[in-house]
Each structure stands twice: as C-alpha cells, then as structure tokens.
Amino acid sequence: MQELESSWPDDQRRELAAGLAQAAAQIAPKFFYDRLGSALFAAICQLEEYYPTRTEREVLAGCCDELASLAGAGRTLIDLGAGDCVKAEHLFARLQPRRYVALDISADFLDASLARLRREHPALVINGYGCDLTTDWSLPAEVPRDARLFLYPGSSIGNFAPEDARTFLSRLRANADADGQLLIGVDLVKDPATLVAAYDDALGVTAAFNRNVLLHANRLLGADFSLGDWRHLALFDPVRSRIEMHLEALRQVTVAWPGGARQFRAGERIHTENSYKYREKDFIELLRIAGWSNVRCWTDPRRWFAVIFAQAA
Ligand SMILES: C[S@@+](CC[C@H](N)C(=O)[O-])C[C@H]1O[C@@H](n2cnc3c(N)ncnc32)[C@H](O)[C@@H]1O
CATH class of the missing domain: 3.10.450 (Nuclear Transport Factor 2; Chain: A,)
Incomplete structure (x- = not known):
C-alpha cells in the first residue's frame, strides 16, 4: 500500500x-x-434519481448520537473508497476520531480531497493511501491496530458478488483487533x-x-x-x-x-x-459469517437503505 x-x-x-x-x-x-x-x-x-447518497445521509443524521455512544471517541477512522471524504467528514464532530485514514484507488482525486481536509481539520492526524481494495490488502504498520473503525459507505460493498463481499468483510475483520468496529452502508432491495x-x-x-x-x-x-x-x-x-x-x-x-x-x-x-441489493437479514448473516457481531441496523422509513454498525466477534 x-x-x-x-x-x-x-x-x-x-x-x-x-x-x-x-x-x-x-x-x-x-x-x-x-x-x-x-x-x-x-x-x-x-x-x-440517485437516492443512496441522500438516504444514507438522512439515516446517519438520525442515528449519529446512538452511533457515537456505541463507537466511542478516539478511534482510528478508516474510510474505504474515501472519494471526496465528505461522508467521513460529516461524522468527525460526533465520532471525534483521533486519526483519519483514507484509502482509494483514485489516488490523485484523494490527494486533492485530503489537502482540503487537512486545511479544515488541522488538529486531526490524517493519512491517505492509494490502494486496490479488491486485492489482498492490509494496512501499513504506521496505522495503529487498536481501536480501528472501518467506514464503508455508499453501498460500495454491492460491487462485490456476495461470496466476494464475505471475503472482503472477513479481510476487514482480520485487519482489526478484538476492539475493531465497522460502519457500512448497504442498499436494499426495492422496486x-x-x-x-x-x-x-x-x-x-x-x-x-x-x-x-x-x-x-x-x-x-x-x-x-x-x-x-x-x-x-x-x-x-x-x-x-x-x-x-x-x-x-x-x-x-x-x-x-x-x-x-x-x-x-x-x-x-x-x-x-x-x-x-440486499435484504437486511441476508446482509446481517453475511456479517456474522465474516466475524462481525453485535449488529445495530438503522434504515429510512421506506427501508431503502441500511446503515449498519458491527463489532468484531
Ligand atoms: C461509489 S464511490 C463512493 C465514494 C464515497 N465513499 C461515498 O460513499 O460517496 C466508490 C469510491 O471507491 C473508490 N474505489 C472504487 N474501486 C476501488 C478499489 N478497487 N479500491 C479502492 N478504492 C476503490 C472510488 O475511487 C470511489 O472513490
């Protein structure tokens, strides 16, 4: 990486x-x-027409207090496929991470996003890495192993076939200690x-x-x-x-x-x-098989999009 x-x-x-x-x-x-x-x-x-971003933001706005108390402050927030980093940034005030680590294959775009972020959050430790998350990746040693909170928003997990999604979620679990956490956005089946x-x-x-x-x-x-x-x-x-x-x-x-x-x-x-596109219960089962437990799931009133928090089993 x-x-x-x-x-x-x-x-x-x-x-x-x-x-x-x-x-x-x-x-x-x-x-x-x-x-x-x-x-x-x-x-x-x-x-x-692109409801996922808007709906995920609404769900997060509604659950962020509960999420903050479940996650606890001082985590290393690891943003997978960070893009413009805006979703993670919206969580900074509530989650109060001690470090932000952004991963993305589009390294030039991420570089520009992180330059903006560093200006606006000068006290936060920020690392960015260009990497392909579809490979057998692991985080560099300079990223503390304890207190990791993986963020995988936007239903990017949907790009993997379910069996590959399970492998990916297991890899996240392997990249975390027993205090590891995951916050993931999942698009649900609809018309x-x-x-x-x-x-x-x-x-x-x-x-x-x-x-x-x-x-x-x-x-x-x-x-x-x-x-x-x-x-x-x-x-x-x-x-x-x-x-x-x-x-x-x-x-x-x-x-x-x-x-x-x-x-x-x-x-x-x-x-x-x-x-x-998943049914909630099927995705929660996938998480369980991949080594994640204590699942908390929030959705919007139409049940179009789920935001799911899980802890290392
Ligand atoms: C659907 S966008 C989501 C961006 C942002 N996280 C959000 O939710 O709005 C997918 C992001 O993941 C990155 N990405 C796509 N495939 C990737 C891969 N194989 N490895 C690492 N990053 C990838 C893209 O560059 C892009 O920033």
Whole structure:
C-alpha cells in the first residue's frame, strides 16, 4: 500500500486488457475512477434519481448520537473508497476520531480531497493511501491496530458478488483487533423502476460516468475506443438481485491497443458494474459469517437503505 502514489500499476493494465479479451467482455468498476470519473460520481450523488447518497445521509443524521455512544471517541477512522471524504467528514464532530485514514484507488482525486481536509481539520492526524481494495490488502504498520473503525459507505460493498463481499468483510475483520468496529452502508432491495432510474438518470450523468471508463481505458492501455460507438445500459436482474451496467456497441467496432485487439458485434456489450441489493437479514448473516457481531441496523422509513454498525466477534 503506497502513500498516495499512482495506484494504476502494470498489473491493473494487464487486468483491463484481459477483461476486454474475454468472450463476455468486462471492465471492473474500479476503472471508472480516474479524476473525471471521480468528479462524475460526485455529480451523480447530487441527482434526484440517485437516492443512496441522500438516504444514507438522512439515516446517519438520525442515528449519529446512538452511533457515537456505541463507537466511542478516539478511534482510528478508516474510510474505504474515501472519494471526496465528505461522508467521513460529516461524522468527525460526533465520532471525534483521533486519526483519519483514507484509502482509494483514485489516488490523485484523494490527494486533492485530503489537502482540503487537512486545511479544515488541522488538529486531526490524517493519512491517505492509494490502494486496490479488491486485492489482498492490509494496512501499513504506521496505522495503529487498536481501536480501528472501518467506514464503508455508499453501498460500495454491492460491487462485490456476495461470496466476494464475505471475503472482503472477513479481510476487514482480520485487519482489526478484538476492539475493531465497522460502519457500512448497504442498499436494499426495492422496486426495479426506482433502482434502474438511479443508474440511468434523465440528465445522462451516469451514462457519462459509464462511458468515461472507455476514455480511461484509452489512456491506461493506449486503446482506441471511440465514445460515439457505445451507449450506456442499466438493467436490474431480479434473480441475482443486482443492477448491472453495460456499454453496448452501436455498430460493429474494432478496438485495438498495443499487444491486443478485439472486434465487437453491433449490440455486443462490455459489462462494467454490478451493484447487489440486499435484504437486511441476508446482509446481517453475511456479517456474522465474516466475524462481525453485535449488529445495530438503522434504515429510512421506506427501508431503502441500511446503515449498519458491527463489532468484531
Ligand atoms: C461509489 S464511490 C463512493 C465514494 C464515497 N465513499 C461515498 O460513499 O460517496 C466508490 C469510491 O471507491 C473508490 N474505489 C472504487 N474501486 C476501488 C478499489 N478497487 N479500491 C479502492 N478504492 C476503490 C472510488 O475511487 C470511489 O472513490
């Protein structure tokens, strides 16, 4: 784990090329987050259709007193996929952490977020690391092991398939002492129209976010994707309980990059994201299996989004 160095090393480029070469082409969602992608995600969070950010904020506002008394002050708050760090920042006053540690694959964007944070919270110890949370990561020794509180908001856990989510939650548990804690945001199952609209807004910001991954691929791989050849697609798979995002070729396209090339038929897709939607009890069971207990779960009146606090078992 590098203190804010570029976290797009060669193995990421190889992974990207391998995903494009697969029979069913795919690009992992982490590749959304170049600087523009991170800014587009921040814009998505302001959209009317994108209820998760707003709902999570409302749930947190309602539970923050109880959360503060459960968590206790003086923790090391570890923000996983911190982005603009705004969600964690809103918790500082209540949680009073002694240290804030932000992890994100988009190291440049995180660097800018932390520069702002350091100006506004000069007394707080702040560390930032560029890292890929889908790998076998662990925190550097300089981050105290005791009193860790992991924060994983925004339902980013939904990007993992349930079995991978369990592995990830177990890894968090392994990165904590017996006093470890977790605060996680989880998007819940709801009507498909609401879900699809959240990933296919009328203004087209999510479409831009999805298509921007091709520009990122062009830079990382030296590929020659042309944006005009691709359209954004979001759909809900009720069997797997997940939103899927794809990019669909509008015509037959050949894409080349140094060392590789791929032809796409008209209508062929690149799968760019899954976002699994949970039932509360299923996610709590996942936490239990991964070594977390004493679960406290808060939701909004419509039960659209859950904020869950858990302690090391
Ligand atoms: C959906 S955004 C959430 C941002 C913020 N935590 C929030 O809730 O609004 C996902 C964040 O995780 C980061 N991210 C995505 N994939 C990642 C990965 N594999 N490893 C580390 N960070 C990742 C992105 O750069 C982005 O900042």
